[in-house]
Amino acid sequence: MDIYLDNAATTFPKPLCVPEKIYDYIVNNGGTSGRGAYEKAMLADGLVYQTRKSLAKLFNHKDPKTVVFTSCVTESLNLALQGILKPGDHVVTSALEHNAVWRCLKTLERDIGIIITVVPATAQGETSITDVASSIKPETRLIVFNHASNVLGTIQPIGAIGELAREKGILFLVDAAQSAGVLPIDVQTQCIDLLAFTGHKSLLGPMGTGGLVVNCDVDIHPLISGGTGGDSAYEYQPDYYPNHLEAGTMNVSGIIGLGAALEFLETEGLENIRRKEDALMDYALNALKKIPGIELYGPQDSSKTVGVIPFNLKGHAPEEIAYFLDQNCHVMIRSGLHCAPSAHRLIGTIKRGTCRIGIGYFNENGHIDALVNGLHAFIKEKNSCI
Numbered sequence: 001m002d003i004y005l006d007n008a009a010t011t012f013p014k015p016l017c018v019p020e021k022i023y024d025y026i027v028n029n030g031g032t033s034g035r036g037a038y039e040k041a042m043l044a045d046g047l048v049y050q051t052r053k054s055l056a057k058l059f060n061h062k063d064p065k066t067v068v069f070t071s072c073v074t075e076s077l078n079l080a081l082q083g084i085l086k087p088g089d090h091v092v093t094s095a096l097e098h099n100a101v102w103r104c105l106k107t108l109e110r111d112i113g114i115i116i117t118v119v120p121a122t123a124q125g126e127t128s129i130t131d132v133a134s135s136i137k138p139e140t141r142l143i144v145f146n147h148a149s150n151v152l153g154t155i156q157p158i159g160a161i162g163e164l165a166r167e168k169g170i171l172f173l174v175d176a177a178q179s180a181g182v183l184p185i186d187v188q189t190q191c192i193d194l195l196a197f198t199g200h201k202s203l204l205g206p207m208g209t210g211g212l213v214v215n216c217d218v219d220i221h222p223l224i225s226g227g228t229g230g231d232s233a234y235e236y237q238p239d240y241y242p243n244h245l246e247a248g249t250m251n252v253s254g255i256i257g258l259g260a261a262l263e264f265l266e267t268e269g270l271e272n273i274r275r276k277e278d279a280l281m282d283y284a285l286n287a288l289k290k291i292p293g294i295e296l297y298g299p300q301d302s303s304k305t306v307g308v309i310p311f312n313l314k315g316h317a318p319e320e321i322a323y324f325l326d327q328n329c330h331v332m333i334r335s336g337l338h339c340a341p342s343a344h345r346l347i348g349t350i351k352r353g354t355c356r357i358g359i360g361y362f363n364e365n366g367h368i369d370a371l372v373n374g375l376h377a378f379i380k381e382k383n384s385c386i
Contacts, residue, residue: 009334
């Protein structure tokens, strides 16, 4: 039996309702959203809007029209960063950002001259709100933080940062790639102006889906311009939402699949999902700590993290371990830098990388047992070769 433990990259399996809804749409409808007045196109419109409403409800956002669909969280983050920042703007960010944020910021620094301040963090990935406050300057335009690290799993103090940003009149952008669908997110109480999310991780939807929740009155320059299905004689991109930031034919089948996943999440309940994943984290951490030569990183505390456990085995390359587990034990984990070199610099693994377990809602204790047995088998084989 194949054991999948790479849910921080993308969740698998998906709830059966997701492929079922996608199949039904493709086979029995097929109409594009916003591009026709016939019945099937209008039905597609309704299904897309229902997903906007479900996302607005999940994040306690007041206006579904300003839930903008994108192809992924990387596009969402680029849309916000490139659409808002101007030459000379100052940005405060964390020491744990994914390249989806970091590369975009560095490109804007090089190309238009924005200024970046990175807030320090502990080796466990924990950030002090005092350090965030001391990083703010008069020209600070934006604070951008991930909600939870994809390398260490560490949950950041988003609510406190949001309150600080609101008090200072600074825009606050949150990367919820690792948290949406497993942690409660409230854009109102947490003072989040812009929330970037992806559909294919803990929201349990298909790849090719994501979005940006615009919870503020800010001028965002569109990333692309083109057809929106309305006002076609107007020569510029419309200024009203969601059309202002959505050009071209959208991924209707993917959005419908995401809508089905959101229904599943609501039925299961975020508290139940979080409780199960926390229990799996505790079980995994207790088992992994008994393995000879293991190096665990991050808080090693399920209450402070999402379902991510990074580790190494002394004297062995992460890629070697991951390959052995896959080929010999049918256990799938991630190895490398996980597109987040900043976090690896923090924990001293920038040249080596780590193995990473990504725990998801459909994992069980037996999956952790298979991983642990596989690691013991790896150690036994390597020791026998000495």
